[in-house]
Amino acid sequence: MLIEQRRLLAGTTQLALRPNGLYVCQRNRDGRPVVEFEMPYEEVLPVRITRRRTTPQLTWLPLAVLWLSVNLLQRLIPTTSSLSEASWVGLFALGGLLVAGGIYAQRNWWQHVTLGTARANITLADRPSERASVDKFASVLEQRTKAYLREEYANVNPLGIIETQLHRLRWLRTLDVLSEKEARILATRLTGRLDMPPLRSMGQVLEPPYVN
Structure with missing residues (x-):
């Protein structure tokens, strides 16, 4: 079983179940491994899933945007007496970019899921579309680990x-x-x-x- 997650400017994280352990590889945006190891099943249990939200408290951001918008309008209105069509398009485009950026940050930067083991914690972006696959991977990892330990050590x-x-x-x-x-x-x-x-x-x- 394999999980691979790509993040803008943060590279790729790959998790895979191998015959003798859990394979973890984190690559930068150039595809070069930054962290790569295989954790033996003897060191995996217990397996746990933890989700957390780290939305930054940017209380100053709305005030800064409001101040910039007022200054921009004051510069445009005296010269043209009203906003031109291009100006309205630019403002709407800027608003769209801010909304899209907020949605992307919410899905990739501010919500995290951590797959915890006895030796390491692997943190991924907690995307709604990937939650089921991450939970299934954790469940299969626990089952695979217990089956391996039972076969190797229970005799x-x-x-x-x-x-x-x-x-x-x-x-x-x-x-x-x-x-x-x-x-x-x-x-x-x-x-x-x-x-x-x-x-x-x-x-x-x-x-x-x-x-x-």
Whole structure:
């Protein structure tokens, strides 16, 4: 699965799911890589999506535009007694450019979505047309990561080093790759002991029973 986003004057950001990890590449407007790495799936979880809006508080901008407009009208009206057709066209064109610029800034500069992982945060423009694809990419990334970790690390071998494998099972449980029941079954298969509260008899703590 692949996501690629282009931004004016900011280059391109590309995210891709590879067999062993998440590929991230940010290129400048000339196409040269600025940041490029592959994050192994072992370092991805947890995956989270965060959206935020950073609209600048330009309280001085309307006053500045009003002042410039009044000065422009004062210069034009005395000489022509009324605005010419070309002047009206120019004013409407300027207004259209301001509106278009505001819409573009709203979609590309002021609204952001961050794909967070355990090792890195990747920030993209939060465009309405791309929200569904970004959310789907995050969901698929989480599913792919859990499937990879389950396949690579959820197998146990009672003939191997037991403590290391128990630590690995606890790690998978912490990342929610294994459910509580699955982790308990695998630990029992590994140690041969039932995972249960300690037994007490005659004031003494007994070892948990073994299973065949």
